[in-house]
Amino acid sequence: MSDKRTADAIIVGGGVHGAAAAYYLKKAGVKDVVLFEKEYLSSGGSGRSAAGLRQHFGTEVNCRLAKYNLECFPTLEEELGGEHKLEFAQWGYLWVAYSQESMTQLEKNVKLQQSLDIPSETLSPQEMKRRWSYLNVDGMIGAAFCGKDGHINPHALTMAYGRAAEKLGAKVLTYSPVDKLLASGNKITGVVAKGEEWSAPRVLLTAGPWSTPLAATIGLDLPVTAERHNLLVTEPIEPFNCPMTLCLDDGAYFKQVPNGSFFFGRDDQDEPKTMESGNSAKFLEGVTKSVLQRIPFLKGVRIVHQWSGPYDVTPDHQAIIDWTPVEGLWTNCGWSGHGLQFGPSGGRLAKEMFFGEKTFVDIHNFRLSRFAEGDLFPEPAFI
Numbered sequence: 370m371s372d373k374r375t376a377d378a379i380i381v382g383g384g385v386h387g388a389a390a391a392y393y394l395k396k397a398g399v400k401d402v403v404l405f406e407k408e409y410l411s412s413g414g415s416g417r418s419a420a421g422l423r424q425h426f427g428t429e430v431n432c433r434l435a436k437y438n439l440e441c442f443p444t445l446e447e448e449l450g451g452e453h454k455l456e457f458a459q460w461g462y463l464w465v466a467y468s469q470e471s472m473t474q475l476e477k478n479v480k481l482q483q484s485l486d487i488p489s490e491t492l493s494p495q496e497m498k499r500r501w502s503y504l505n506v507d508g509m510i511g512a513a514f515c516g517k518d519g520h521i522n523p524h525a526l527t528m529a530y531g532r533a534a535e536k537l538g539a540k541v542l543t544y545s546p547v548d549k550l551l552a553s554g555n556k557i558t559g560v561v562a563k564g565e566e567w568s569a570p571r572v573l574l575t576a577g578p579w580s581t582p583l584a585a586t587i588g589l590d591l592p593v594t595a596e597r598h599n600l601l602v603t604e605p606i607e608p609f610n611c612p613m614t615l616c617l618d619d620g621a622y623f624k625q626v627p628n629g630s631f632f633f634g635r636d637d638q639d640e641p642k643t644m645e646s647g648n649s650a651k652f653l654e655g656v657t658k659s660v661l662q663r664i665p666f667l668k669g670v671r672i673v674h675q676w677s678g679p680y681d682v683t684p685d686h687q688a689i690i691d692w693t694p695v696e697g698l699w700t701n702c703g704w705s706g707h708g709l710q711f712g713p714s715g716g717r718l719a720k721e722m723f724f725g726e727k728t729f730v731d732i733h734n735f736r737l738s739r740f741a742e743g744d745l746f747p748e749p750a751f752i
């Protein structure tokens with residue numbers, strides 16, 4: 370890396386997608402890669418995520434990418450140097466349905482997953498009770514389950530990608546906000562970061578919901594908005610066989626992480642549409658009620674922490690992975706509530722796009738122009 374403020378590729382945003390892209394680009398031999406992060410790596414949605422890993426999606430492209438992610442995770446800690454313990458655990462992921470409509474959707478998703486060799490299955494309430502006796506299955510119609518899904522530590526994952534990229538020679542500049550993008554005519558030329566100009570022929574936007582104001586600095590409109598989502602963390606209790614359990618009907622979920630703590634989360638559309646963090650008591654009350662109804666066993670376990678972070682939401686809850694109309698500028702953002710786990714596939718796609726290679730999965734449906742064309746591509750398995 371020279372001292373000059375030039376690069377072959379600049380990456381804006383040090384969440385899991387920016388850090389993974391830096392790693393994949395360096396691993397493929399790109400010479401000068403510079404990643405700008407306005408705070409610390411994983412300080413955005415990535416570090417605030419529940420970090421559930423799943424192959425349960427209802428669109429083929431997400432299933433294929435999710436399958437690749439799950440192929441990477443078992444050996445990723447070692448691949449990235451072993452400095453960061455990723456806490457990868459395959460405790461499974463369970464989607465429960467209380468309405469026939471939700472169950473019909475889960476069945477459809479599972480059929481698609483099975484056609485792609487994803488080992489998911491549908492379960493009756495009786496079967497759920499047999500496998501997880503602590504579950505209160507009253508009112509449940511059924512569920513979808515994949516035992517290969519699970520959990521990872523989101524900070525460690527992001528840091529591990531960033532560190533591995535650095536070791537390969539990437540410049541990872543934390544506490545270095547990009548003030549604006551730079552373009553000349555219809556071509557990207559670089560960025561201004563902390564008042565200094567950096568030039569590069571290629572710039573990748575992986576700034577989550579902040580991608581929208583950044584793109585606007587060169588007049589580009591991205592339909593990515595922020596939604597605040599909260600999470601509760603309990604004191605640790607003895608780990609037991611508890612898959613991440615999520616209800617499609619009310620968007621509430623719970624999971625145990627390897628240190629024994631439980632995470633509780635819930636979709637609450639009354640939360641402010643903001644990138645700023647902040648907590649609400651309404652969330653705390655609502656999520657506790659939903660979760661304890663499903664796992665009464667946790668009554669009395671103390672809540673020790675509540676945090677929030679932004680989802681970067683698009684109108685169809687699908688990512689935007691595409692070259693923009695500004696030559697040299699490409700995006701990987703808009704992952705809504707499921708982007709953490711797509712770090713490996715997002716990084717690989719960034720590298721393939723950089724080199725103009727055929728992408729390993731067809732990502733046509735993630736194109737930016739779908740919004741202007743009115744050709745949305747909704748993901749049915751989102752919260």
Ligand SMILES: Cc1cc2nc3c(=O)[nH]c(=O)nc-3n(C[C@H](O)[C@H](O)[C@H](O)COP(=O)(O)OP(=O)(O)OC[C@H]3O[C@@H](n4cnc5c(N)ncnc54)[C@H](O)[C@@H]3O)c2cc1C
Nearest residue numbers: 382384386407413414415418419421547577707708709710
């Ligand atoms: C409560 C919650 C629960 C979630 N649960 C899950 C889950 O179970 N599974 C899952 O897969 N996903 C989950 N997600 C979603 C997931 O966190 C995101 O989809 C994913 O982390 C997005 O990663 P990213 O790298 O694209 O963006 P981010 O992690 O948001 O990274 C963007 C980065 O850009 C930086 N940035 C912003 N502006 C600038 C600037 N001007 N200059 C430089 N840097 C800048 C930010 O500081 C930030 O670090 C959850 C999210 C939340 C909030």
